Amino acid sequence: MLDTLLPILLFSALLLAAIGAVRRVRLWRQGRPSSVPVIKGLMQVPRRYLVDLHHVVERDKYISHTHVATAGGFVLAALLAIVVHGFGLQSAILGWVLLAATTSMFIGSLLVAKRRSPPPSRLSKGPWMRLPKSLMAFSLGMFAVTLPTAGILPEGVFQSGLGWIAALVLAAVIVWGLGEMFFGMTWGGPMKHAFAGALHLAFHRRPERFSDGTGGEHRSTGLKALKLDDDNAKLGVEKPADFTWNQLLGFDACVQCGRCEAMCPAFAAGQPLNPKKLIQDMVVGMAGGSDAKYYGSPYPGKPVGEHEGHPHGPIVARQGTSLVDPETLWSCTTCRACVEECPMMIEHVDAIVDMRRFLTLEHGNTPNKGAEVLDNLIATDNPGGFDPDSRLHWAADLNLPLMADKQEADVLLWLGDGVFDMRNQRTLRAFISVLRAANVDFAVLGNEERDSGDVARRLGDEATFQTLARRNIQTLSRYRFARIVTCDPHSFHVLKNEYGELGTAQTPADYHVQHHSTYISELVSANKLTFKAWKGGSVTYHDPCYLGRYNGEYEAPRDVLKALGIEIKEMARSGYRSRCCGGGGGAPITDIPGKQRIPDMRMEDVRETGADLVAVGCPQCTAMLEGVVEPRAGIKDIAELVADALIIETPADQSPQRQQAPAAPRPALEVAS
């Protein structure tokens, strides 16, 4: 009986799966068009899976082994089952291989079951709790029906007496297994992640993220520019169908592993954001319905089941509730911890900014100080609304060389909006003394500099970002310099990764940009700086998100600290797992309340190391961490630590650059009347 039943079962499961696949594809195709290389993408899937995705999965050794055993076993078993039981190719060798594959899958499913007893809070329950059993059903069922093929049990054992009953039971088990593994894969069960995930890898909207075997960095973190030239186009994402189809596909690939949730600082602070739930809400919206069937942790403070959406309905309602509340979107610090951690390589931050763009550009609904900051950026080119002609007031005594006078310099020092902040002015002073000690030929833009546009862009105001960026690009195009160095990782990231797209043939915008820690580290390697021995207490280092995760610079700051003779007491969460200070993405401006503050949690991480001092490399981090009440560790920028340790040579052989100062006075400016 099984000989006839099995092919019927297999092929009808495959047929149903195919129908489901078509339905699923049509759900994704509701999104906006986005052109991808189809064949090339599909060819890349094995490599992207085995190399890039596995690289992320491997951070959790247990689940990586589990996944290899289960998924590897399943793929092999499924293919062989179709050949052996579907087409009836009774080869003993294939039978043995099939037995091995199902065994591997069974072992994997035991490991899955173990992880889920009891499940950690970041994992989803509901249908996910039956997954290990379904995996066992499939592997055990296939194993048993393959025993005769491999010659272990006599042929025809399932055709008489007790065999009949066993055959019936086996058929039922296999129906269960096939139901989960084939049917569920395309009809929305937990196995959907395999189907959607494979295609997501093929058609990922940031193919640059994947390695290609030639080595080098494969990072793609800059936000993509929004086209503003069409007056009638809707700006940003209002409805699930406004995402591009491959973004929708990406959301559908989520395995609800909750690794993003575990890393999200906003979630930990009790703000109403959970990146995993957000992705699931997008899936709910894409298919239409309510979030009542979500079995993971909710957004803190927001019960599940009260929100619903539709592919062509608004995600955020102007009044009342729809799919997602605006506070959820505005809680994100754009720290990218979720993206870094996601084994399915889903792009949460892109999605959040896409939705923020709609809220800001179309609704005009940036919460709290958002509107004021954006107005200031438009009117004064800095978020604080300060007089743009007072950018250099803090440095009145420093005689900073101006690009307008020099026209060219080795280093263009990008000061950033920290010039208006008294705390950051200390950092800038320190860094300038370092540059002078190393005889660096540098110059600043002075009043010609504008905000880099980082905050405007993360608040969704793409128009203001592009205006600021284009004007900065214009200014920069007038001068010659070998590199831009800045103490602000946000300016660094934007100049390095986001201006390029806005450059033109006449004014290209691909600059060589360095964070000051990288530059100091180069100066140290070139023996341009000499230091006193370190006498302070123990030190830990806080990786800024926009330097670390966004740009992969984890080493240079540590090298500089080592060169100072400091031994770093690392925090449990450091490097690519560094916890955000809470200062990114305009989060301090939109200021969504939670149960605790993100910087407090970060200083708690610092306290656990017992360090007396935390070295930082970002004006935002400095401000956020210094805002934590005492007693706490001291906070110093790397530039300050370096400047404090400098041994400045005797005045006799001081730099010629200093003797040139003061620079030629600027010609009097005509005052417009």
Add this chain to the structure above:
Amino acid sequence: MPHNATSSTPGGLNVAVLVSIGRHPLTARTRRADQDARAVEMALTLDGASVSLIHAGQQEREHEEALRGYLGMGIDTVNLIQQCPQADVVPALADALRQGAPQLVLSGARAETNEASGVLPYLLAEALGWPIITNLAAVEKVEQGMATVLQALPRGKRRRLRIRLPAIATVDSSAPAARQSAFGPARRGALEHLDAASDIDEALAAWQVQPARKRPKRLKIVKSSSARDRFKAAAAKADGGGGQTLTDVTPEQGAEAIFKLLKEEGVLR
């Protein structure tokens, strides 16, 4: 009467807002004028009111940017009455208002550019023969051609007034702040150009204009022992000491009193 005398709620109210080109105090960049934007905000929060925006001025790129700032608040059109730069815009505005026949006209108390004398609403009120109210804080209800409004007085005081419509009301920075101007609606909104004859402002042409000089400011030195006194001194607004409140007087008596005061102060000779 042009206005809807049967309306018992602000619904169906026809509101015109006069908007001007603003200028940022630090950078002099054009923008929506703060007080005018507050006037638009107030109009938008009136339940069911139909709001039309009027600007009299030139059609210039910089000006257009500023006017789009108002469109971004969720307005579909700004009516732009074309005037030459030397024009006195009062006659053109008065004509437009006569034609459009709004029940309520809102505007900022004072423009941020040009003369910025703050007299325009009064001249319009005079030209149209409508009452004017300053420092509007809220419109409470509109009933049978009468509006009950709140007027803002110094130090957070409010005064409830009833005025006959149509009327002109000005809004200053004690009114609620304007909503954010969104980029998308701002650039999709339309500027409707209306041609109108320009009356050249002869008086203005004779004036000589020069940039204002920065004058030193006298510091107010408060000698006081306690922080509470210093706070009170810092927070205190000039209280026009003296004066008298007249209640239950005939209009003639009131006019008489005002006339006397103006003479005493040397405003009228």
